[in-house]
Amino acid sequence: MVRAPIVDKDGVKRGAWSSEEDDKLMGYVQKHGPRKWRQLPSLAGLARCGKSCRLRWLNYLRPGLKKGNYTDEENDLIYKLHEMHGNRWSMVATKLSGRTDNEIKNHWNAHLKKQIERKSESSTQPKPKKLRPNIASDLEAKTEEFTGYCSTKFGIVESSSLSVQTSSSSSDANFGRLNWAVEEYDRSGYGDLWNEPFMWDGDDVSYVLDGSMQFSADNGMFSPQVHETTYDDYIDLFCSLL
DNA sequence: AATGACCTCAACCGCAGAACC
DNA sequence: AGGTTCTGCGGTTGAGGTCAT
Structure with missing residues (x-):
C-alpha cells in the first residue's frame, strides 16, 4: 500500500521506507532530537530528503503514536473539532493524543466525511x-x-x-x-x-x-x-x- | 480463477509563515 | 530591511489490498 522505493536523479531515495532506514532515523532522532531536518539525512546516513525524514518521524516513528481503529469517542471528538476548526488537521490532532494530523485527515476523508454524507442522504430520503x-x-x-x-x-x-x-x-x-x-x-x-x-x-x-x-x-x-x-x-x- | 472497481493510507507536493543570516 | 533557508500544514497521489462480478 506504499509507493515503491525509487532513487531520483539526485540520488535521493523516495517511496516506502525500509526497516534499516527507520532504525537509522530513529537512532539519530533519539540521540539528537527531532530538529535540523535538512541536515539530518546526511548526518544520519540516509539517502532521503529532510522533509521525508520529518514526515516519517512524525507520522510513523514518533513515540506514543496510537495505531488501529478509531473509537466512537475519538470519532465524536473529530466531528466536533472539525465543526469548530474545519480542515485544520494539526489543530484537531493536538486534541487527540496519539493520532497524527495526516492520519486524522485520511480517516476523515475515507470514513467520517462519507458517514456524514450518507446520514444527510438517509435523513432526507424518507420525506x-x-x-x-x-x-x-x-x-x-x-x-x-x-x-x-x-x-x-x-x-x-x-x-x-x-x-x-x-x-x-x-x-x-x-x-x-x-x-x-x-x-x-x-x-x-x-x-x-x-x-x-x-x-x-x-x-x-x-x-x-x-x-x-x-x-x-x-x-x-x-x-x-x-x-x-x-x-x-x-x-x-x-x-x-x- | 480472473479481472476490474473501489478503498485505504503512507508518502509526496506546493505553499505560507517563521526563523535565521 | 531584505533575502534565504527551514519547518509545518493541507491537499493530492498512487500502489497494494479488498471486494464484487
Whole structure:
C-alpha cells in the first residue's frame, strides 16, 4: 500500500521506507532530537530528503503514536473539532493524543466525511416532499434581496456582496443544517420560512418569523418567542446559514 | 480463477509563515 | 530591511489490498 522505493536523479531515495532506514532515523532522532531536518539525512546516513525524514518521524516513528481503529469517542471528538476548526488537521490532532494530523485527515476523508454524507442522504430520503428542490435558487434570491437591502440601508458596496455556496464540502454541514432548519420550520406548521417577513422596528433591524418563533443558528432550533436582533446579529444569522 | 472497481493510507507536493543570516 | 533557508500544514497521489462480478 506504499509507493515503491525509487532513487531520483539526485540520488535521493523516495517511496516506502525500509526497516534499516527507520532504525537509522530513529537512532539519530533519539540521540539528537527531532530538529535540523535538512541536515539530518546526511548526518544520519540516509539517502532521503529532510522533509521525508520529518514526515516519517512524525507520522510513523514518533513515540506514543496510537495505531488501529478509531473509537466512537475519538470519532465524536473529530466531528466536533472539525465543526469548530474545519480542515485544520494539526489543530484537531493536538486534541487527540496519539493520532497524527495526516492520519486524522485520511480517516476523515475515507470514513467520517462519507458517514456524514450518507446520514444527510438517509435523513432526507424518507420525506423527500419536505426538501424543496428549488431551495438553492430560493436562497440565492434571498441573498440577492438581502445584499441589495444591505447596500441600500447600510451602504455596503457591491464587492462585499454575499455568495451562496451549495456544494463545497466546507459548507456542506451548514447547508445541511439549513435544509434541516427549513424542513423543521415546515414541519412546525407555521408556514413557509422563506415567506416569513423580515421586519423593521424603528431604526433597529428585527427579524420576526411569524411573530412567535425565533430561529437560532447556533443550535439550528426554533423556539416560541419573538426575537429582535441587532444588525450584527442579523448578519451573523444570515452568514451562519450560508 | 480472473479481472476490474473501489478503498485505504503512507508518502509526496506546493505553499505560507517563521526563523535565521 | 531584505533575502534565504527551514519547518509545518493541507491537499493530492498512487500502489497494494479488498471486494464484487
